[in-house]
Amino acid sequence: MAIIFDLGRVVVSWDPAGIVSAVRGSEGAAALAERLFNHPDWLEVDRGTLSLHTMARRAEERTGLSAADNLAILQAVPASLLPDPAMVRLIEELHRAGHILYALSNMGHASIDWLEQHQDFWRFFSGKVVSARVRMMKPESDIYRYLLVSFDLAPSDCLFIDDSPANVAAAEALGLRGLVFTDPARCRDHLVGQGLLPA
Numbered sequence: 001m002a003i004i005f006d007l008g009r010v011v012v013s014w015d016p017a018g019i020v021s022a023v024r025g026s027e028g029a030a031a032l033a034e035r036l037f038n039h040p041d042w043l044e045v046d047r048g049t050l051s052l053h054t055m056a057r058r059a060e061e062r063t064g065l066s067a068a069d070n071l072a073i074l075q076a077v078p079a080s081l082l083p084d085p086a087m088v089r090l091i092e093e094l095h096r097a098g099h100i101l102y103a104l105s106n107m108g109h110a111s112i113d114w115l116e117q118h119q120d121f122w123r124f125f126s127g128k129v130v131s132a133r134v135r136m137m138k139p140e141s142d143i144y145r146y147l148l149v150s151f152d153l154a155p156s157d158c159l160f161i162d163d164s165p166a167n168v169a170a171a172e173a174l175g176l177r178g179l180v181f182t183d184p185a186r187c188r189d190h191l192v193g194q195g196l197l198p199a
Helices: 016-024 029-037 040-047 052-058 067-075 085-096 109-118 141-150 165-173 184-193
Strands: 002-005 100-105 125-130 158-162 177-180
Touching: 016 029, 016 067, 029 067, 040 052, 052 067, 085 100, 085 184, 100 141, 125 141, 141 165, 158 165, 165 177
Parallel strands: 002 100, 002 158, 100 125, 158 177
Antiparallel strands: none
């Protein structure tokens, strides 16, 4: 079985308010994170069509911060993407069981570059597709097709795990099996229930 993992909020942490708090303090961090990250510009960073510097300049009005202050927050994102130890153990268990593992993530260049340079869980993965590198994003169907073609995968032989119901639904529409991720324990229970891991 080919098992395909999302990264943010599945394998690694993604906590915008925590990132803002670490850079500027906790007061107003959640609201500032919402104004900065919950915007089409952040999606374009993930798509690889907008630089962090340009996003920082364009965000000045909506955040009330200077471009330099916005950029400091944006540049803190990569190092905040910390692996969940329970998920790394589960990934290693799946690898030992003989499953072929892939990553499919919406992520900008700086973040994926940092993860590749600083984390070693990649040794369990046979390949990855990242939005910024292919200029496609989940839940657009093209990025799923790109992964299937790139690694010669049949949809019926794949299980896709993502915390976004919309992303999982898009995969299922193409014939992949899907699992909406909530936490490592429930994920493992599902895999056991599907006969992909021993109880």
